[in-house]
Amino acid sequence: MIKISDAELVVMKVLWQKGEATSFDIIDNIKENWNESTVRTLINRLHAKGAIEPVKKEGKTYTYRSKINEEEYRIVESNSFLKKMYEGSVNNLLLNFVKQRKLSKKDLEHLMNLIDEEER
Amino acid sequence: MIKISDAELVVMKVLWQKGEATSFDIIDNIKENWNESTVRTLINRLHAKGAIEPVKKEGKTYTYRSKINEEEYRIVESNSFLKKMYEGSVNNLLLNFVKQRKLSKKDLEHLMNLIDEEER
């Protein structure tokens, strides 16, 4: 699995959200956080890692897209987080959120309905 | 907030589980994964960061304990993970687990009961 750093992830998010984006699209989207040069480094590293790829060149400007599926990435990361912090137990994690009042009965009911729907 | 690396976390877990532990307790517990010297480095770094503290010295051997509460650490990490991967939405996270069938109606019912109990 390709390892993506926190800063790199921000670039990935732009790509996931936009589908495709030029270096400038990316830079514009996150320039409050980073210097253009920094963003270009992140783009290059992601490219070197094989997480993104250029799909087009116009003038000197490349357009990139992600080679990693966002949903799958989330799943892998969530599972490894779960393993690392909660011995792999979803219930332990949820207990945590219940205690913090970040998870209400209404939320749970809503999820139940979703499960029902999926079952059908 | 003190930042604890993945390898360091393994040391913290031993301390959390045991309450207190000598360097050798720690080394023994995780020696399948790391060289003694490596574990000592981790202990030293955790001490330097203020995450653990020596509570006793016997001969040349120190006994350590964690200065960080496990529960709180979990909460902080969970929230930052949530923010990083799910825009802070617990529901988005859960949806993910429902899709993976890692979360069943039974689990949800169980949680509801817990909430009921807490409310009382």
Next chain:
DNA sequence: ACATTCAATTTACATATGTAATTTATTTTA
């Protein structure tokens, strides 16, 4: 008291990461 042992401390070193400046090479313009 002195030598020996051994836990602790220091040093080492490669790779990753955040952050950005500098250089290069390709376009575009005059």
Next chain:
DNA sequence: TAAAATAAATTACATATGTAAATTGAATGT
């Protein structure tokens, strides 16, 4: 086509991290 502009690529550098060997210094045995 020569000069200027500029996107991309390269280089830089400090800190973090995984990994462990080398050194030190305090206990302990003789």
